[in-house]
Amino acid sequence: MQRLFYAxxxxxxxxxxxxxxxxxxxxxxxxxxxxxxxxxxKVLIELKRSSNPKLVDGYTxxxxxxxNSEGTLLAxxxxxxxxGLTSKKMGKLSEARSAVLAEGLKPSEFVIIDGNVxxxxxxx
Numbered sequence: 001m002q003r004l005f006y007a008x009x010x011x012x013x014x015x016x017x018x019x020x021x022x023x024x025x026x027x028x029x030x031x032x033x034x035x036x037x038x039x040x041x042k043v044l045i046e047l048k049r050s051s052n053p054k055l056v057d058g059y060t061x062x063x064x065x066x067x068n069s070e071g072t073l074l075a076x077x078x079x080x081x082x083x084g085l086t087s088k089k090m091g092k093l094s095e096a097r098s099a100v101l102a103e104g105l106k107p108s109e110f111v112i113i114d115g116n117v118x119x120x121x122x123x124x
Contacts, residue, residue, distance in 0.1 A: 005032075020035050026070040031070065032046050045075070045078060049115070063075050075108040
């Protein structure tokens with residue numbers, strides 16, 4: 001999933017004069033992707049499968065550590081739904097985001113992509 005994301009994002013970044021760095025390590029470990037335009041405009045992107053048992057910790061702890069070490073507030077947590085994305089996990093993610101908003105801070109955004117195998121339209 002990271003290679004596919006990188007292949008698509010690389011073309012977009014080249015067309016828009018942006019730099020994309022996979023596995024960028026600002027000190028807290030490697031974030032999946034850092035996209036930047038100069039030193040001050042940085043966006044972090046972390047991808048996780050919905051089946052990951054530490055899905056919520058990745059959003060609440062891991063991504064915040066990356067944001068702090070890279071010196072940016074802009075980050076996206078991309079969840080590839082391959083099953084196991086329970087309402088309990090979604091509730092915890094929403095609660096964590098709401099708590100950051102209640103403190104008057106900017107939370108990381110999370111995006112959910114349906115990664116489940118779909119039936120072909122010609123075979124439905």
